[in-house]
Amino acid sequence: MKNIKDLKLLDLKKLSSLNQPDLKKELNNLEKEYFTTKMKKQLGEVKQTHLIKFLRRNIARIKTLAKAKWYNLD
Numbered sequence: 001m002k003n004i005k006d007l008k009l010l011d012l013k014k015l016s017s018l019n020q021p022d023l024k025k026e027l028n029n030l031e032k033e034y035f036t037t038k039m040k041k042q043l044g045e046v047k048q049t050h051l052i053k054f055l056r057r058n059i060a061r062i063k064t065l066a067k068a069k070w071y072n073l074d
């Protein structure tokens with residue numbers, strides 16, 4: 001599990017510079033991390049429950065950027 005120091009809010013400029021495959025890779029990584037964190041919370045193994053909200057928001061941010069790139073709304 002990552003610590004709070006390791007998880008940083010992904011900069012929009014950095015994310016918007018990524019191409020579609022890189023965004024998809026980043027999205028997959030965040031979704032896996034979100035799933036494992038959520039399952040560990042259900043088992044009572046996670047003390048940092050605020051990470052779930054953090055991961056969910058980053059996933060939504062990446063999906064929004066990917067959709068904007070798909071429709072060429074840069």
